[in-house]
Amino acid sequence: MATTTAVPDLDPRTGAPPRRAGGDLLEGDRPLRDALVREGAGELLAEVHAAGRTFAAGDAIDDGTIANVATPQIVGPAEVRFDPAFHAIMRRAVEHGITGVPWADERPGAHVARAAKFMLLAQVEAGSTCPMAMTYSCVPALRLSDAVAAEWEPRVSSGVYDPRELPAEAKDGALIGMALTEAAGGSDLAGLTTVGRPLGGDAYAVSGVKWFVSAIQSDAFFVLAKTETGISCLLVPRLRDDGTPNGFEITALKDKLGNRSNPTAEVTLTDAHGRLVGEEGRGVAAIMAMIGGTRTDCVLGSTAVMRLGTAEAIHHGDHRHAFGRALSEQPVMTAVLADLALETEAAVAAALWLVRLAERSRAGDEGAELVRRIAAPALKYWICKRAPIHAAEAIECQGGFGYMEDSRLARCYREAPLMSIWEGSGNVQTLDVLRAVQRTPAVLEALLAELDAAAGGDRRLDARTAELRALVADPQRLAADPRGLAARIALALQAAVLVRGAPFEVADAFCASRLADGPPAVFGALPASVDAAAVVARHRPQDG
Ligand SMILES: Cc1cc2nc3c(=O)[nH]c(=O)nc-3n(C[C@H](O)[C@H](O)[C@H](O)COP(=O)(O)OP(=O)(O)OC[C@H]3O[C@@H](n4cnc5c(N)ncnc54)[C@H](O)[C@@H]3O)c2cc1C
Structure with a gap:
């Protein structure tokens, strides 16, 4: 809904805006559409739109709510029982190809498209993304044993949800x-x-x-x-x-x-x-073949937390009026919404870029593999760290309503810290960054080459690249602050992806607010040069 036609149409009892339901989550998400095209999944937009329609539907949203109240129970030594709502969510997710399906799909961009669908699902129900992440990511580990892969890979990539309590060999999907x-x-x-x-x-x-x-x-x-x-x-x-x-x-x-x-x-x-x-x-090495995927899915899950927060915050601000106009048009609020949107767009862009990087690495691109080794832990660290504070700010945009269970953001807020713990917590990721740099100097060279590809696009990014280049020559400084190093690398990569492919006003605002003096402590303190209303308009949800 455009702000110019906003009307105070909140529920008189709860203060809730009209529910966003129906439509297509992808249609209403311009930054995600742009990122899909940029990262080589433009030919597969139709199937992501189909997932977007499924997960925008009111029954999908209701199932997500029910599944988190009517929680699973133990009913046997090795068996749990779920509410039918959870099965409905799982069936939709598996049938849209969010488990192992892309591994049996030769089309370029199949993994990128799957990543987008994962993010759409995660906005509706995050608990189901855990089995999605593991069932998708297990394939490279299964392939370490031909016999095991021959038996299990067809089951995890069948696209069939089969929750029957039967041995796997009798089932159509696993x-x-x-x-x-x-x-x-x-x-x-x-x-x-x-x-x-x-x-x-x-x-x-x-x-x-x-x-x-x-x-x-x-x-x-x-x-x-x-x-x-x-x-x-x-x-x-x-x-x-x-x-x-x-x-x-x-x-x-x-x-x-x-x-x-x-x-x-x-x-x-x-x-x-x-x-x-x-x-x-060599079990730890074997399981790392799987954890490479689940870590990236944590990045996708955190990105979904941000997209939902941004969309719901803008939607609320468009509908709620205070002091004579829509909240989203109050300048201080517009800046907060724009800042939440910038964080979201940088996460979306970097997350899909990372998935594409892994595709290129699997295809034998050694340079891509070197970059991935440092980009994956840096982005896992940074994006998963940003999600909880993003969720808190998005809730505050909704005022008291945001703190109520009626708001979709209450559950989202509880999910946000988990992605940072799972699959290697923050410190573990930063130590991975440091290890990659110290053990394989070529990793930093590859990272710098990646950043150089955006050279000349933004002076603040150029300065950050120069700063990282100077660090390479100073191993003591490099090791002095692993969290700072990981954050700097992640921000530089996010900026580079935006400078190369996002609209100028987005890339410029991101570099101005994140690179010049480091990321601000709170959302909403944007430099005056940022066109906050334009950024908000780009992120306004139009899916219901
Ligand atoms: C909801 C949920 C579901 C989970 N599901 C699964 C699952 O399905 N399968 C599974 O195997 N595990 C699962 N886990 C476990 C999860 O992977 C671990 O909790 C996580 O890896 C951290 O391990 P830990 O809890 O033992 O904490 P610890 O390893 O004790 O770490 C505690 C803290 O210390 C930090 N730390 C660790 N080492 C260092 C170091 N050298 N220097 C500085 N800081 C350090 C960590 O970053 C962390 O912040 C789940 C956890 C949760 C919360």
Whole structure:
């Protein structure tokens, strides 16, 4: 709705604006459409629009609400039961190809299009994105073992949602999870106590206690266990071929801050049969083949938090009037909305660029792989760190209503910190950045070459590139502030992507507000040169 025609049409009881429902989430999201085209998925827009229509629908939004209230329950040693609303969400997501489908799709841009669909789903229901992320990301790990891949890859890439409690071989589609973390530690896996006893060939009997196992309904889990030669990665089905539990006992479901539709379990494994993936004793390297994908999906999830926050904040501001005009037209509020929008656009642009970079790396582009090694942890660190404060500001834009459960942002706020914890928390990402730089100097050279491709587009970006170039020559300064280094790299990459492809007013405003003096502590303190109304107009949701 355009601000010029805004009317005070809030619900008199709750203060809620008319619900955004119906239409097409992609149609109403210009920055995402532009990023899809820029990153090579222009030919696949029709299928992302189809997902956009599905996830904009009122029943999808309602199912998301219900699934987070009527939460899953344990109903058997290895079984949980869900409200039908959660199954409806999962079915839509799988059928739109958000699990392993792109791995069986040769079309360029298939992974980028899937990333956009993931972000659309995450705006409606975030708990379901956890099994989506793991079932999508598992494929490179499955492929470390030909026999395991031959059996499981068709199931995870079938595009069929099959929640029946049957052994995987009897099903038309499967979900995959991972069970790495133990009570003693998640970041540092050296101390894990789960063991794998060899049974001959690639088979092992796995016993131990896993402390966080999400999407516990999955058909199989990658489990890290100690075997004779070190930590190994084993694929452990939840059910045996006869349909009985495979040494699996769900002892509790976690009582979580958010993400409540997604059952995260404590699990005891007793002689659960599993098969080796990758080399024995090289389990951490094997699971990293999967974690590369799930980390990127955390970036996508955080980006979705920002898009939902920006869209809902603008929508609310268009409908609520204070002191004589729409809130979105009050200059101080316009600046806040524009700043939230800038953060969102930079995240969207960088997230899809990162997915494309991974596509190029898989296709054998060594330069892309070098850049990815530093860009992935830097962007995971920074974008996931920005989401919680973005969500808090978006809620405040809605005033008291934002703090109510009726607002879609209350649940979004609880989701926001999780992406920063999952798949390597903030410090772990910054240490990854440092390690990449210190171990492989070519990584920094590749990063600088990537930034140089945007040279001349913005003087503040040029200055940031020069600053990073000077750091390369000073290893002591480089290591002195890992968080600062990761943030600087992430901001430079976001700026470079925007300078190369986004409208001038967006790229210019981003560089002016994020690169000149570092990111401001709060949203809304934009330089006077920024055309805040134009930025808000670009991000105004028109999907319902
Ligand atoms: C809702 C939810 C679902 C989850 N689902 C799963 C799942 O399905 N499967 C699974 O295996 N795990 C799962 N996890 C576990 C998650 O991956 C871990 O919580 C995460 O990896 C952090 O590990 P930790 O909790 O042991 O914290 P720790 O490893 O103890 O880390 C605590 C803090 O210390 C920091 N830190 C760690 N090492 C260093 C260092 N060297 N220097 C400085 N700081 C450091 C970390 O960044 C973090 O901030 C889930 C967690 C949550 C909250």
